[in-house]
Amino acid sequence: MSTETFEFQVEARQLLQLMIHSVYSNKDVFLRELVSNASDALDKLRLAKLRDDALDADVSDLHIELEIDRDARTLTVRDNGIGMSYDEVGELIGTIANSGTAQFLKELKEAQDAAGAEGLIGQFGVGFYSGFMVADEVTLVTRKAGEKQGTRWVSRGEGTYTLERVDDAPQGTSVVLHLKPADPDNQLHDYTSVWKIKEIVKRYSDFITWPIRLVGEQAAKDGKDAKGGEGGEGDDGGTAAPETLNSMKALWARPRDEVSEDEYHELYKHIGHDWREPLETIQLHAEGTFEYQALLFLPSHAPHDLYQQNMRHGLQLYVKRVFIMDDCEALLPAYLRFVKGVVDAQDLSLNVSREILQQDRHIRMMQRRLTKKVLSSVKSMLADAPEKYATFWREFGAVVKEGLVTDPDNRDALLAVASFASTREDDGTVTLAQYVERMPEDQDDIYYVTGESREAIVNSPHMEAFRERGIEVLLLTDPVDEVWVDAVGEFQGKRLRSVAKGEIDLDTREDDRSEDEQKQQAEAYAGLLGWMRERLDDDVKEVRLSTRLTRSPACLVADADDLTPALENMYRAMGQEVPRSKRVLELNPDHALVKGLNEAYGEREDRAELADTAELLYTLAVVAEGGRPKDPSRFVQLTADRLERTL
Template sequence: MTNDAATEAPQAAQFGFEADVAQLLELMTHSVYSEREVFLRELISNAADACEKLRYESLSNEKLAADAGAPLIILTLDKEKRRLTVADNGVGMSREELISALGAIANSGTRAFLERLGKDGAAEGSSLIGRFGVGFYSVFMVADLVEVETRRAGESEAWLWSSPGKGTYSIAPLPLSDAPQVGSRVTLHLNAESDEFLEPWRIESVVREHSGAVSTPIDLIEEPGKEPRRIADGVALWTKPKSEITNEQYTDFYRQLAGAFDEPALVAHWRAEGRMEYTVLAFVPGARPFDLFEPSRKSMSKLYVRRVLISRDVELLPAWLRFVRLVVDSADIPLNVSREMVQKSPVLAAIGKAVATRLLQDLGKLAENEPEKFASVWENFGAVIKEGLHEDPSRRDGIFEIARFASTKAEGKTRTLKDYVADLRENQTAIYYITGDDAKRLATSPQLEGFRARSVEVLLLDDAVDAFWVTSALGFDGKPFKSVTQGQADIDLIPLAEEARTDEAPQAENIGDLVGALKETLTDEVEDVRISTRLTESAACLVASEKGLDRQLARILAESGQKSMLGKPILEINAKHPAVAALAASLRETGRDGAADGMHLLFDLARVADGEPPVDPAAFARRLSALIARSA
């Protein structure tokens, strides 16, 4: 500022606020702050920007370099006078800058500074925070009067800006003896509803939550005359090189981030460079959160812009990675005017997609290099990760690589799909599975008997999501997924295992008549009756038709209100089972009416084996009692 300008400037003047109408409308539409505490974040952001501006300008101005000390922000509390002061030793403001930056709403000084830097200097100014110029006005949520004492670096004049936030502000000269040597001092005269912000613990918690990662150190003076205390060191953990961070530091940060006491099972820390630049610090918990399956559960991702917290729970990751605790820090993400919500921008979407892909790769490396640790991760979060098989087809192959499944071949352990395909039997063309809600019960299902006799491995899928992804996934390594409880078994071409090659019992006589009688007697309960190729030990089982839904999926949909999805099952009978032979003999001797109880009993036993109650429990009990009496 020149001496001529200083001479022309009035000693004190009253002004009305100016506003860009379009941006003011945007402000009024989108800038409703949900938390009053954000005013402190905004002031600290402005102070950090001022320090960064002075650092940049001093690179080309030796005089400014002499004035520029180590960047520092000082917060001072004065309970008696109900004042909170935020001071910085940054670049400060001239009278004209006060008018343009604080007198025109939505006219950001930082944005103007970036424009002055121009294209060539954009990288130098990349750490500046403010963009929209409205954050400062959040101070009027907590203050009846705001005063800004400031001195522009390299100038010999200082100014006092003040406003009650009622539509006007004033600017007056400030004696240099009362002004900062360089930088700005913002004093808030707090209103009656803001006593909490006079408490040191409250200020410290807000700084730790919102501004603990700002690149400028922050000191707190708890009362006038007291020594300052460092509450933020100006270095965010994720900005440090990985080689300088210990496991203990990662664990401490994770516990603070997640509010947990366990140790992370996986730490992923990297910086992406290129078209977009951002830093990621992610943790896979070592224990399962209690609310993992709550419908409202989010990914708990924290988004920072230039080390300033913008959102605590931005929806950055897909739902199947909601257990990951994540910090993302970027300068490329556009913000709305209030910074309370992140715009659904293409940049944010691209970052989220890249982070999810990288996390999947890191989980794959953990599975390969530390299988025992990954086994614990899968035990805790496998049911959630498998949601991605249904909801995220683009990453299905990657999820298949890390997925682990219980099976009939690995009692008490899990198997990969690669393991399964490597052990395919002669003439086996599909990956067989059975779905339900209990792997141990599934392992005893009668539908598995023919597969077990041929040493064909069957996946035991006992998570609810399993019933969905198997219907949308085409297969793995060219082999389709096929349910053992749906359609024909189609396993006749697979040779029996050596131990299963024994003298087989003859087929029951008149088996065709029994099949016909069962169809007529059970017409209201079953879609069809047929001789089974999948049963070797049990008398009967239930399966779904080739064109119908898998039995477990149909049950889930029926429980959610779609009862029409639960169609009639197909009853398969073992023509070589003694009970079936006896029922065929009873039909031949007493006719269909005389054998009706036995046929209903056979169907109810198949339902019980399938995990369902008898159609009529009282009638089932009566028939079973009569059978016991006859055999006594």
Template sequence: MTQEATMKKTREFQAETKQLLDLMVHSIYTNREIFLRELISNASDAIDKVRFNSLTNHDLLEGDDQFEIFLIPDENSRTLTISDNGMGMTYDEVIENIGTIAKSGTRAFLEKLKERETSTDQELIGQFGVGFYSAFMVAEKVTLITRAPGQAKGVKWKSTGDGTYTIEEIEKEKRGTTIVLALKEEFRSAEHGEENFLNRYTLQSLIKKYSDYIRYPIRMNFISEEKPKDAEGKIIEDAPAKQTVEVRTLNSMTPLWVKNKNEITKEEYFSFYKDLFHDWEDPLEIIHSKAEGTVEYTTLLFLPSRAPFDFYDRDTTAGIRLYSKHIFIMDKCREILPEYLKFVRGLVDSPDFSLNISRELLQHSKQLKLIGKNLEKSILKTLENLLTKDRPKYETFWKEFGQALKIGIYSDYQSRDKLKGLLLFPSSQSPDGLTSLEEYTGRMPEKQKVIYYAAGKDRASVERLPQMELLKEKGIEVLYLLDRVDEFAIDALQEFKEKKFQSISRGDLQLDDFESETEKQDAENLAKDNESLVKAVKDRLGDKIAEVKISSRLKTSAVCLVSDDNGISLSMEHILTEMNRASFKAKRILELNPHHEVFAALKKLHETAPDSDAFTDYCDLLYTQALLIEGLPPEDPIAFANKVAKLMAGNEKN
């Protein structure tokens, strides 16, 4: 304990935390009762922590292994107290966990508030882990008293939500945390009915609603009064009533997963999920199963409705909870499911798990690997069923977690065949929805050899690509790859149902079977007749491009850039550059539309003044125009602007 901790100190919250407190204090939320659920969930987590750590360090229990959470509503002091005998916190941990942004996700929470027209209060609080601060919705002052196991002194933290807090070292006999809420007037009066949080029956109802499946007893004293009776059993009206105190357990504590799933209501599943995983939205899908035989286990898995705000961050931890005979032994076990399924929440309970299981043992556990394979099959089967039987629900899932499956395709070789049927993409023939690869290939004309795709930042930009013109004319469907990971996934797949993927901006379009013999002959003649022009354009542009070609894919645009079949695409080059991997370059091919009036002007210049600056400028302008169409910056913006101005001025004179 530092010298600073031995005396009472006043400190300021971090800036973003001050903003959050201000929002809480001024009651922007309507569903105020959620504060109780949040504080009880925190208490349960603290008990989980000390219980798990005590498996390897029994001294942490300090002789107290009767875990409980206790509520004390006190009308005299107008306070509600929530206490637990969980892990407790040290002085430094209180500052870190309560006073700063590091543990709370406050910044992201505040940013999300800007979109709160589309989100409910509960979603935001649960999603961003700012539950402790919800106490300030109902309390004018919050006092936290805590002691970690093995610490000689406890810590007292106090704040009125004004942007500052006091912290000091105190005496505290038992480990754990006690939170005392000095309730605001509107939450401590009988006039406010369901929002009177000193009413024991209100509290009991809220525990049943939100925290019934907390695995530790949530207890509270109930006081009853009874007047004495005479020898005949009649109540003596004038005699003072006798008070009796009854300690009641408010939650059932029965693990939901041990029940027969036919006896469990959807509401019970939803309540359990929200309580255990601190989510405020109902899960999208539930997977509840029991396996017996070589490996015995029960599993209860959930597909969330919404991705957490930090789901795709590299450092985000996820995983399945492990239990042994209903006893919690490990949180966030990442070894049981592949990385691409990290969005799945849930638990596995097996009597064969050791209470002292470690992550090192997990890596070599054949039993866990077998369970993991079974769970993976079950999850993928569930997704397949959603895709075929409940398309709207699957598309809701895809919007939130589709990127995870696509990452799985290019990062996990063994998963490609399992996942390719679950992919969805926008396409030129699905203006308002998404299409699967199965649906795309089912619509393909018999003579179509490949699956066409185009990459871009959004649908509109893809549809404006010059490379789309010929395919549109022939009515050929094109998949739109609008996510940064899409092209990586498609490149990893290479083919679907023996149909290779073909970028519309890469190599030859393989449309021979869609062209007549006359069209093919005309294309050959055009290429032959313009060989010298093509060579001259290539000479002027030099190393900027690998090749110049007469285009067969352009119909109305003058020019486009494509890349070689053997290298990366231009869109992938753009993405890699943004990832600071600029060393990867596409082999650029400039295609010219021989039917465009600019081509005629270029050809005339080549015939009359092949060595002129004007011809060189035309070549440069066409190349830069092609770059801009692809979303790539001009190599020399000033020179490009000057050449355009010069051309405009020349046309004005003519």
């Protein structure tokens, strides 16, 4: 048969550089690409045979074979699928090459959206040419099902390739990679190693529908070596029975009643690198114009790197059961980064990059659906498995609440599954819906307090009036709580209100004073309040009488729209400049210390000594809320002086 030589329209090296550096970052993926092409060929033959039973093709044992020849340094990927005709080889194998590198780049730049760009990158030729990352020469032999004659394609990637018609080609396609010389310093990329080939197949193609078999003498030799020179079952003097390398168990594609919980758990442990069982298994089958399957797992404990910037996300992306990437952060929002699992799409390109995934409309659609599925599963746990939910929220609640700030579209769903510690719950938590349901009829707001720990805030001076009246207060101790409460604002028409912000009048005083009596008290303290406001001008914006204090002499509160000190510190830690805001000092007019200070203020003309008392009162309020005195040594000295006078 005559052999025809064709020249690439552009220098092959330039094309290969584009493919290697722009599309692939890991050379191991060449085998993924070739196996994927073989799997597609088998899928096409099965479909063609179903449509045309008269098609002269053997479909009794569709499979993929891998064969290593270490002496010749070749790796062969062979399938008995649909195959290609002479013309199709020129069209399909040469698509990218014949378009020219310049034209390819031009079309890539002109693509109006990411889907268009991925369509260009995902053409068959790109995946096939990835073989040149590891091979000096590639030989392809193929015969289309139903035809008698085959085709041989050969190229060294140096500007030309040859096409030849052959008579002895079996059905399907065989790709022989003549591997580059061995690198003694890089044994991890020795593609004549049976171990390496098994590792790549297990990583990238374990769930391919068709069996991937390792055949040939090299597999038999390595099998003997692994057994100390003993031949395994099927050993007949150097040729072993084919070994199937992939499990072909795409659990996500099987009905749930056909898969045991143990099988799900084993998959979770494999992809999640976790020896404990998952808390919940979530399965999703999406059909329609864009089909995909998902098998997700909620872990039973938080990973150690949950709050680190470089934390690896838990989802793996497959396309038609071919592994594309792990750590696929585009499939779920960051506040669900702990979710582990697999998503298998039917209509994505194998060569999608992370940048393309961020913009792809199908990926965005999948993210929305997967997010809703996870949140609905958590809601079901809350209703049906409270112990499971309690574990989930303890481990991941602080992360999930990030979504209240970053994901307004799902805010209602997040509020429905969020729960919080409260003054009515010693150990458990309460949802906002439960809080509203048990609110007294005369209560209009949902009250909360933020702080570093339950112990620090449950006895806060701000809580005194609420505790005395038995009003439930949510205890928010996660850093994100400082942010989301302002972003959310209300729930079911009830305002979220901090007990440490703004003026609060709960009418808790037992003497039930009249308005005239309250007015007289305000006039009696007016002079002291104005004087203290001047003395403490560097630290407070106002000094006023408090209706929230019943035992403590003073407390500091922020205006309703002010940032809390904790939030100010959080922004500064993130490198944002936030001006220091002054707060309001509230005094308890029924406290003996405040009464005595007011009497002394009215009796003395020389109030220099009272200035130290005013400063001490302010610093006590700072310490009561867990703050640090501006001048600790001065605070200690003032306190010691006052104690000395009591002796």
